[in-house]
Amino acid sequence: VTAPPPGLRYDPPGPRGRRRVAAGTAVAVVLVLVVAGLALARLARQGQFAWSRWAPLLDPRDPSFRPLWHFLIGGLGSTLLAAGATIACSLVLGTLLATLRTVSARWYRWAVVGLIELLRGVPVVIAIFFASRVLPEIDPALDLPLIWYVVIGLVVYNSVVIAEIVGAGLAAVPRGQAEAALAVGLSRGQSLRLVLLPQAFWIMLPALIS
Amino acid sequence: VDAVLDNLDVYVSGLFTTLRLCLWSGAIALVAGTVMASFRVSPVPVLRGVGTAWVTTLRNTPLTVILFFIAFGLPEIGLRGSYSGFAIAGLSLYTSAFVCEALRSGVNAVSAGQVEAARSIGLTFSQALRHVILPQAFRSSIPPLVSVVIAMIKNSAVAGFFGVAGDLSANGQSLTSAQGYAALPVLTGVVIFFWFLTVPAGLLLAVVERRVAVIR
Numbered sequence: 001v002t003a004p005p006p007g008l009r010y011d012p013p014g015p016r017g018r019r020r021v022a023a024g025t026a027v028a029v030v031l032v033l034v035v036a037g038l039a040l041a042r043l044a045r046q047g048q049f050a051w052s053r054w055a056p057l058l059d060p061r062d063p064s065f066r067p068l069w070h071f072l073i074g075g076l077g078s079t080l081l082a083a084g085a086t087i088a089c090s091l092v093l094g095t096l097l098a099t100l101r102t103v104s105a106r107w108y109r110w111a112v113v114g115l116i117e118l119l120r121g122v123p124v125v126i127a128i129f130f131a132s133r134v135l136p137e138i139d140p141a142l143d144l145p146l147i148w149y150v151v152i153g154l155v156v157y158n159s160v161v162i163a164e165i166v167g168a169g170l171a172a173v174p175r176g177q178a179e180a181a182l183a184v185g186l187s188r189g190q191s192l193r194l195v196l197l198p199q200a201f202w203i204m205l206p207a208l209i210s
Numbered sequence: 211v212d213a214v215l216d217n218l219d220v221y222v223s224g225l226f227t228t229l230r231l232c233l234w235s236g237a238i239a240l241v242a243g244t245v246m247a248s249f250r251v252s253p254v255p256v257l258r259g260v261g262t263a264w265v266t267t268l269r270n271t272p273l274t275v276i277l278f279f280i281a282f283g284l285p286e287i288g289l290r291g292s293y294s295g296f297a298i299a300g301l302s303l304y305t306s307a308f309v310c311e312a313l314r315s316g317v318n319a320v321s322a323g324q325v326e327a328a329r330s331i332g333l334t335f336s337q338a339l340r341h342v343i344l345p346q347a348f349r350s351s352i353p354p355l356v357s358v359v360i361a362m363i364k365n366s367a368v369a370g371f372f373g374v375a376g377d378l379s380a381n382g383q384s385l386t387s388a389q390g391y392a393a394l395p396v397l398t399g400v401v402i403f404f405w406f407l408t409v410p411a412g413l414l415l416a417v418v419e420r421r422v423a424v425i426r
Contacts, residue, residue, distance in 0.1 A: 009325050009343070010253040010335040017253075025256045042287050121360075121408035122401050123367035126379060130401070133386055133393035 082147055086154040093155065094162025099192055101163065102170055119160040128153030165207045169200030214399035217385060224381040225403050231297060231366050231377060232407070236359055238302035243309025248344070250310065251317055253335055261310065268307035273365055276300045277372050297369035301362060308358045316351030317343055356415040363407050378403050 013021060043049065056064035101112045122130075132149035135142040173196050181191030201208070214221065249261035268276070277300040281293060320343050328338035348355075370379030382400035386393045 009251060009338070010329070013253060021254050021256070024254070028256065039287060046286065048286065117409070117412065118405065121364070121405045121412070123364035123379070123404060125367045125371060126382070126397065126400055126404065129379075129383070130393075130397045133397060137393050 078147055082150050082154070085151045086158060089151070089155045090158035090162050093159035095166055095197065097159060097163035098166035098170060099197070101167055103188060103192070116160045116163055119156060120164070122157065124153060124157045127156050131156075162208065165204050166197075166200055168207075169204035170196055172203050173199045212395075214395055217391075217396075217399075220381050220385065221378070221399055221403050224376060224378040224400075225406060227294075227374075227377040228363070228366055228379075228404075229407065231294060231301070231369060231374070232359075232363050234298045235301035235305060235366070236362060238298070239305035239309050239362070240355075242302065242306035243313060244344070246306060246310040247313035247317065247347075248339055250314055251339075251343075265307045265310050268304055269311070271304075273300065273304045273368055276304050277368060281372050293373040294369075297366070297372060297374045301366055301369065304365070305358060305362045308361070309355065312351045312354035312358055313344075313347055315354065316347035316349075319350045320346045353415060353419050356411060356418065360408050360411045360415075363411065364404065367404070 047053070051059075055062040056068045059065060097112065097116060101109065101116070128150055131152040132146065135144070135149070135152070177195055177199065178191060181195040182188070186194065246261045246264050249257040250265070252258060252261075277297065280300045280303075281296045284291070284296065324342055324346065325338065328342040333341065366377065367379040370377045370381075370383065374380060378400050382396055385391045385396045
């Protein structure tokens with residue numbers, strides 16, 4: 001069943017409908033403008049738009065301009081670093097978990113599944129907080145720069161999310177592919193690595209990106 | 211372990227604060243998300259624009275930043291309230307965008323024949339939406355909606371770091387920082403109490419998915 005094109009859900013409005021829509025739009029626009037105007041007036045009365053408040057962000061001659069932008073760009077760099085490290089580590093770990101889940105013997109599959117399910121239920125903030133508090137308590141050598149706690153917390157959470165996604169992708173590869181790979185003499189590991197995982201990643205690319 | 215057992219009442223009250231936060235935010239987000247989803251499929255271009263803008267803005271803003279704006283921005287323009295009120299507002303705004311998208315995918319899954327049949331017996335768009343499209347859309351979007359709710363429960367942990375007194379994450383923080391308990395047992399306790407909320411939701415999801423799979 002394909003989604004109906006939006007036009008199927010209604011007829012294009014006729015002259016009367018168009019007039020109603022236009023009138024309603026006008027009223028709504030006026031209402032929104034009034035509310036926005038009130039809010040802006042209130043902000044202006046409190047001096048929120050005073051140039052002195054915005055100058056550090058917008059005026060290159062302001063003494064705070066340089067340090068502020070330096071700070072912001074530094075933040076962007078740290079965010080990119082944390083994101084990059086997290087993406088790399090959790091892709092590897094998540095793929096590992098997903099394959100473990102498919103190839104594991106029954107007696108320990110429940111352990112892998114349980115681990116995935118439990119870690120999925122941990123809030124990310126708590127994972128990060130956990131890493132930053134517990135790791136230094138275990139061993140002073142683990143007193144890392146703060147950003148690595150962020151990375152560790154994010155990796156713990158995202159690797160199980162990615163494991164779920166890759167697992168769903170593996171399940172979506174047609175059965176015949178796995179059978180054909182085994183039939184031409186590939187081992188299970190080879191068939192996963194050479195045949196199934198590449199196709200699973202391709203199928204799951206939209207979900208991985210989001 | 212003593213740290214958890216001695217403070218069991220702190221955890222339980224934290225659980226209920228988190229639960230209250232989530233029930234309010236979930237209810238508001240469901241309503242707002244449904245309204246926005248019907249805006250996004252409506253025949254009126256302006257409403258479609260509003261829905262799209264709503265979803266795009268909220269989905270692409272980190273929850274932390276939304277909470278920041280609400281908790282520290284609203285008081286600046288004179289809107290004062292409790293931090294839990296701000297947290298509920300932030301969480302439900304953020305979640306409503308995801309509810310809207312889940313529902314919209316459900317609306318798109320309603321087969322074209324249903325919509326055409328509704329139109330051909332003379333239902334107007336809003337009647338068709340209310341009596342034909344949305345009931346079916348709700349059913350097929352239950353699995354994504356439950357995932358959205360689980361994500362929301364976990365996102366609510368952020369609220370504790372924004373001055374909401376007494377939810378699970380705030381209590382865990384105060385037990386480790388202010389009262390000096392060891393972090394490992396206290397935070398493990400926090401995680402376990404979050405599981406009390408998320409694991410049943412996950413199990414519910416599994417049951418519902420099986421039901422829906424049978425119906426199709």
